[in-house]
Amino acid sequence: xxxxxxxxxxxxxxxxxxxxxxxxxxxxxVTRPFLLLGLWQAWDMFSPDPRTDDICVEMRYTDSDGSVxxxxxTDMVAMGYFERWQKDRWRKYFNDHLRLDVEHQLWQPFxxxxxxxxxxxxxxxxxxxxxxxxxxxxxxxxxxxxxxVRLTPWNSYPFHRWGVxxxxxx
Amino acid sequence: MKSPWDMIAGAAVAFDRWVxxxxxxxxxxxxxxxxxxxxxVNLWLLWPDMSMWLSNDGVLPPNVHRDMVxxxxxxxxxxxxxxxxxxGLIRGLSLVGGLGLVLGVFPRCAAACVWLAAVxxxxxxxxxxxxxxxxxxxxxxxxxxxxxxxxxxxxxxVSRWLFPRAAPDPVTPYEPVPAWPQRILQLQLCIIYxxxxxxxxxxxxxxxxxxxxxxxxxxxxxxxxxxxxxLTPLMSQVFTYGTLAFELGFPVLIWIPRLRLPVLLAxxxxxxxxxxxxxxxxxxxxxxxxxxLWLKPxxx
Numbered sequence: 001x002x003x004x005x006x007x008x009x010x011x012x013x014x015x016x017x018x019x020x021x022x023x024x025x026x027x028x029x030v031t032r033p034f035l036l037l038g039l040w041q042a043w044d045m046f047s048p049d050p051r052t053d054d055i056c057v058e059m060r061y062t063d064s065d066g067s068v069x070x071x072x073x074t075d076m077v078a079m080g081y082f083e084r085w086q087k088d089r090w091r092k093y094f095n096d097h098l099r100l101d102v103e104h105q106l107w108q109p110f111x112x113x114x115x116x117x118x119x120x121x122x123x124x125x126x127x128x129x130x131x132x133x134x135x136x137x138x139x140x141x142x143x144x145x146x147x148x149v150r151l152t153p154w155n156s157y158p159f160h161r162w163g164v165x166x167x168x169x170x
Numbered sequence: 171m172k173s174p175w176d177m178i179a180g181a182a183v184a185f186d187r188w189v190x191x192x193x194x195x196x197x198x199x200x201x202x203x204x205x206x207x208x209x210x211v212n213l214w215l216l217w218p219d220m221s222m223w224l225s226n227d228g229v230l231p232p233n234v235h236r237d238m239v240x241x242x243x244x245x246x247x248x249x250x251x252x253x254x255x256x257x258g259l260i261r262g263l264s265l266v267g268g269l270g271l272v273l274g275v276f277p278r279c280a281a282a283c284v285w286l287a288a289v290x291x292x293x294x295x296x297x298x299x300x301x302x303x304x305x306x307x308x309x310x311x312x313x314x315x316x317x318x319x320x321x322x323x324x325x326x327x328v329s330r331w332l333f334p335r336a337a338p339d340p341v342t343p344y345e346p347v348p349a350w351p352q353r354i355l356q357l358q359l360c361i362i363y364x365x366x367x368x369x370x371x372x373x374x375x376x377x378x379x380x381x382x383x384x385x386x387x388x389x390x391x392x393x394x395x396x397x398x399x400x401l402t403p404l405m406s407q408v409f410t411y412g413t414l415a416f417e418l419g420f421p422v423l424i425w426i427p428r429l430r431l432p433v434l435l436a437x438x439x440x441x442x443x444x445x446x447x448x449x450x451x452x453x454x455x456x457x458x459x460x461x462x463l464w465l466k467p468x469x470x
Contacts, residue, residue: 002350004185007361036242038243038292038307043301044365045301046370046381047370048369048370049373049381074390076392077390084449087219088215089216091449092299093223103297109229109234112231137387141383141403141406143402145401146392147387147392150387
C-alpha cells in the first residue's frame with residue numbers, strides 16, 4: 001500500500017498539470033509530507049526546451065585607489081575541467097537565479113558578501129556592480145557554433161550597482 | 171478467456187507479491203555502498219563553498235532566506251536556528267553517514283545522517299540544488315527503512331568473525347530482507363525517466379530534433395571535447411530522438427526480464443555519454459546507484 005501510494009504521489013508531483021488532471025488534488029495532499037521529509041523532486045532539466053542563450057554573470061568592483069577589477073563568476077568554458085565540475089552549483093546559483101529580475105532580492109546580499117570577501121583579500125572596494133552577459137545561441141546545429149569557438153558577440157547589462165558606504169561593515 | 175477484471179486482480183496480486191516477498195540482500199547492499207561513496211564525493215565538492223552558500227554571512231542571509239522559504243521542512247536548522255554551527259553539523263553528518271553507508275556500519279543511522287544533512291543544505295539554500303540532490307535525499311530516506319547490511323557490511327563481517335555460526339547454510343548464505351524499500355527506489359527510477367521524457371515531449375526543439383544539438387552548443391554545460399560530426403543536424407536528431415526513446419522506453423522495457431540487462435547497459439552508455447559531454451556534476455553517477463537495485467545476483 002505504502003509503495004503504491006508513494007509511487008502515485010511521486011508520479012503526480014513530477015508530471016505536468018496539463019497531462020495529469022488529478023495532479024492538483026494529489027499534490028494538495030502530499031505537498032506537506034513531501035516538503036517535510038525532503039521527498040520533493042523535479043526531473044525537467046532541459047525541458048520543455050533547453051535554453052537558447054549562453055549566459056555568464058560578472059562581478060566588477062572599484063577599489064578605493066580607483067582601480068577597477070572584474071571577476072567572471074560563471075564563465076564555465078574558461079575554467080579548467082575540475083573547476084567547472086566543482087563549481088556546477090555556482091552555475092545553478094548565479095545563472096539560474098541571481099541573474100534574474102524576479103530574484104532581485106538576491107542581488108544586494110551577494111554584493112555585500114562580495115565586499116566582505118574582497119576586504120578579506122586585502123582590497124577596499126568602494127563600489128560593486130553585477131553584470132549579466134548573454135549571447136544568443138543559433139537555431140542551427142554546426143560545429144563552428146559551439147560556445148568555445150563561436151564568434152557571436154556578447155551583450156552585457158549591469159543589473160545591480162552598490163556604492164559601498166565607507167563605514168559599512170567595519 | 172480472462173475478463174479485464176480478472177487481469178487487473180491478477181496484476182494487483184503480482185504487484186503485492188513483488189513488493190512483499192523478501193529479496194536477496196545484495197542489490198540493496200551494492201546500492202548502499204555506491205550511494206554512500208557518491209554522497210562522500212558530493213560532500214567533498216560542496217565543502218569549499220559551504221560557508222558561501224549556507225552561512226549567515228554568505229550569499230543568503232537569514233532575513234532574505236526567511237522570505238523565500240515556505241512550509242515546514244525537517245533540518246538541523248530546526249535545532250540550531252540560523253547558526254553557522256549548522257555547517258559543521260552538516261559536514262559531520264555527511265561524513266559519518268557516508269562512511270557508514272560505504273562500510274555498512276549502522277547503515278540505517280548512517281542513512282539518516284546523510285538524509286538529514288541533505289535536507290538541511292537543501293532547506294538553507296534551494297538555489298544551489300541540482301537533480302543529484304534529489305537522488306541523495308530520496309535514496310537516503312528510504313535506506314533508513316531498508317535492511318541494507320545483509321551483505322558487504324563491515325559490522326556484519328566482524329560479528330560473524332567473532333561469533334561464527336556452527337554450520338553456515340551453504341544454500342542460502344544471504345538471509346532475504348524485506349523488499350519494499352528496494353521496490354520504492356526501483357519505481358522511483360522509472361518515475362525519473364518517465365517524467366523527464368514526458369516533459370521533453372512538450373518542447374518544440376525536442377520534437378524537431380534540435381534540442382541536444384542546442385545543448386551541446388551552450389557554453390555553460392560544456393565539458394570534454396567532442397568530435398565535430400556530433401554537431402550536425404543529423405546527429406542532433408539521432409541524439410534527441412534517442413534520448414526521448416530511452417527515457418520513455420526505460421520505464422516499460424525494464425520490466426521485461428530478458429530485456430533488463432540490455433536496458434541497463436544502454437542506460438549506462440547513455441549516462442556515460444552525458445557525463446562526457448555535459449558538466450552536470452554528479453547526477454550521471456548517482457543514478458547508476460539506482461541501477462544496481464535492478465540486478466539479479468547469481469545464487470552463490
